[in-house]
Amino acid sequence: MTCHDYKDLMMGYLDGELSPEQKSRFENHLAGCPECAGELEQFRKLKAITDHVNLVEPEDRIWQDYWGVVYNRIERGLGWIIFSVAGIMLVIYGGLKTIEQIIKDPSVEIVCKVALVALVVGLAILFVSVLRERLFFWKKDRYRDVRR
Amino acid sequence: MATLCQEETLVMQRCRRGSREAFEVLVKMYMKDAYFIALGLVGNHEDALDLSQEAFVRAYRHIKQVKPDRRFFPWFYQILKNLCISHLRKRRLRRSASLDSPDCPEVAVQDDSFSPAAVADKDETKKRVWQAIGKLDEKHREVIILRHFRGMSYEQMAEALFCNKGTVTSRLYYARRKLHELLGTEKGGGTNDVP
Numbered sequence: 001m002t003c004h005d006y007k008d009l010m011m012g013y014l015d016g017e018l019s020p021e022q023k024s025r026f027e028n029h030l031a032g033c034p035e036c037a038g039e040l041e042q043f044r045k046l047k048a049i050t051d052h053v054n055l056v057e058p059e060d061r062i063w064q065d066y067w068g069v070v071y072n073r074i075e076r077g078l079g080w081i082i083f084s085v086a087g088i089m090l091v092i093y094g095g096l097k098t099i100e101q102i103i104k105d106p107s108v109e110i111v112c113k114v115a116l117v118a119l120v121v122g123l124a125i126l127f128v129s130v131l132r133e134r135l136f137f138w139k140k141d142r143y144r145d146v147r148r
Numbered sequence: 149m150a151t152l153c154q155e156e157t158l159v160m161q162r163c164r165r166g167s168r169e170a171f172e173v174l175v176k177m178y179m180k181d182a183y184f185i186a187l188g189l190v191g192n193h194e195d196a197l198d199l200s201q202e203a204f205v206r207a208y209r210h211i212k213q214v215k216p217d218r219r220f221f222p223w224f225y226q227i228l229k230n231l232c233i234s235h236l237r238k239r240r241l242r243r244s245a246s247l248d249s250p251d252c253p254e255v256a257v258q259d260d261s262f263s264p265a266a267v268a269d270k271d272e273t274k275k276r277v278w279q280a281i282g283k284l285d286e287k288h289r290e291v292i293i294l295r296h297f298r299g300m301s302y303e304q305m306a307e308a309l310f311c312n313k314g315t316v317t318s319r320l321y322y323a324r325r326k327l328h329e330l331l332g333t334e335k336g337g338g339t340n341d342v343p
Contacts, residue, residue: 008317011324015295017302017317046328049277050296054268055187062197066179067172073205074168 001029003036010036014043160220163211171211174220175204181221181298182228188293189232190239191262191282199235203228225308233286280330288323295320 009026012018018026030037099120103113156177162170182203187196207224214223262282264275281292294300294308305316 007321008314011317011320012302015302015320042328043324046277046324046331047296049273050281050292050327052269053274053277053296055184055266055278055297056193056268058183058193058197063179066201067175070175070201070204070208071168071172073201074208077205077209 003029003033006033006036010040010043014040014047156220160211160214161216163208164214164216168208171204171208178221178224179204182224184297185225185290185293186228186232187266188281188297189229189286189289190235191266193266195235199231200228203231206231219307222308222310226310229290236286276331277327280327283330284323284326288319288326291316291319292323292327 006026006029009018009022009029013023013026030040099116102108102116156174159170159173163174179200182200183196186200186203187193190196190199203224206227207220210227214220262279264279267275267278269275281289284292290309291305294305300308302313302316306313309316
């Protein structure tokens, strides 16, 4: 084994994560390798400081209010979903009613009515196409369950 | 770090059935871990608080997707990490955009991430270590944060990072080496002046 192979054992040794057998193997290597011994010493100093870097603890008030903030966001998220769905439904309903009125209105020219119907049909085709594509890729997505 | 126990398994089962009370238990169990990990990843208090809370909101919305044999924290950690990384990318984009903006050069030079104010100690070396951690890439920064700031074992880290223990030790080695280099290259900031 080369020194490079011992780097993982060095980390485990430093962090107290080695089994007694691994520890003794690493110590044997260390006894005959001043380079690894020097590197270990550097890491030991670094770990000594890093372990004692204390980050500022937020005030108690932050922890007391923490769940409240999360809860409010969950609730508002639900509110936004219901609001958006209702909004979309109303817009679609209003749009269809308006189109119906225009088509039934004898004063509106036939060209305008045909263009309006074509616009609605075109939009519907685009919507269905995008939706089908999304569903197709979602079903075939090999990574959709990754990291869950 | 809380260890896997019967209580967590029961709480997770109730969460999957949509219980907000059960989710509150999980939030209170892991809020400090979430906050400090986010702080370690993004570097400032306001963003860390906001991102950790947002991660819990997203976890609540998708908790039914967690498999029954999975622990909460490693799954939650992925959500939190992705949010933090996405936030950092946006921040970098904003910063590079502001660098291009001749109207507000003061915004371009302002960099409040990994401010020494986040460190409770008055020790200058510790403040430099904190700032050097901020200069590590995300992959290396997260192992330092999980190990040194949350005291996670290699096994817990491997579970949270979706890798094996060998990868954890290897990342720790390179992260610490980089950290040592960063401190060594800064004037008077090496680890050799530590008693």
